[in-house]
Amino acid sequence: MLNTKKFKMAFKRYSKNFNDGIILEHVEKEYEENKSEIINIFELNDIQKDHILLIDLSTISSYYLSKWKNDVLINGGNRMKQLKKVQMVVFYQCMVQDVYKTRYPNMMPEYTFREVITALIHFTLFGWEKEEAILFDFIVDRIDENKIDANDWNKHIWFLLELYLQYRNKTIAGTNQKLHLAVKEKFQKLGLQCDLIPEELDNYREVLERWSTCNVEELRDLINKMSLFHSILASEIGQSIEFGDFKYAFYPFEILFLIHVRNKLGLSVPKQFDDLLMNTPEAKMVIGDPEIYSDWDPLLHLIDIFYRKNYPGYIPNKHGELFK
Known part of the structure; x- marks a missing residue:
């Protein structure tokens, strides 16, 4: 059962963190300090x-x-403008990291598996099909390499990736069913670390088995279970593993993606939700269908130009202009 008071207090901490903790002016200052470094290298x-x-x-x-x-x-506000740029940066972290697979083969990725899958899901939500396809290929080609550390405990991320595969009729490790177990088995055979990959997905397994139901009340029940699971763990912000971070703790994009997939397939979805999580500001953001591409951050643009110029094998060189 959800402790409503605890949820609201945790959400207050979550919001307060970006009001008087991680202050925008301080982050802007760090951005400006790095600006001259990037321009100089360029x-x-x-x-x-x-x-x-x-x-x-x-x-x-x-x-x-x-x-x-x-x-x-x-x-x-209720727009995705700045969040779109966050996902763009994750994409280019992957593309740039790939450049160094020969020079620095043991370099730790600057991104997590969770961040990469989150970017993939958002590109799908945004309708950015070209970038989605490139990132998916990157994931498939490198999931058993150190460029993507898929030894990840987040059950909602494995849920999202499996739902994505079923929606797009694609596979990883030869399957789109019980993906986490297939990847875990593959890693065990390859001698790769896989101890953090969960054995069970709990409520998410039930959702994956029934997400395409034609009964909207059955779907509502599934979403309520997802929301309860998310809400209880988000209430433990700073302590729980699954939803305890200050980045996406109260942003239920796993539920928003499920709704998006059903909408795209012409399946009914509930018109409104009464629970707290689905009425947080991030849950209520407006997502265009499709979302227009974000304007480029000027420093990100310089970095992309630099790698296109100096590294013929840089993945974006194979695909022409992106995010336009």
């Missing part, structure tokens, strides 16, 4: 130091994450 075409550009992408992501939180949580 203008000197300094290939010996270009790995710094990969590191600096995290600062760009943090900047737009803070702007998103400021827009939605603090100023009451």
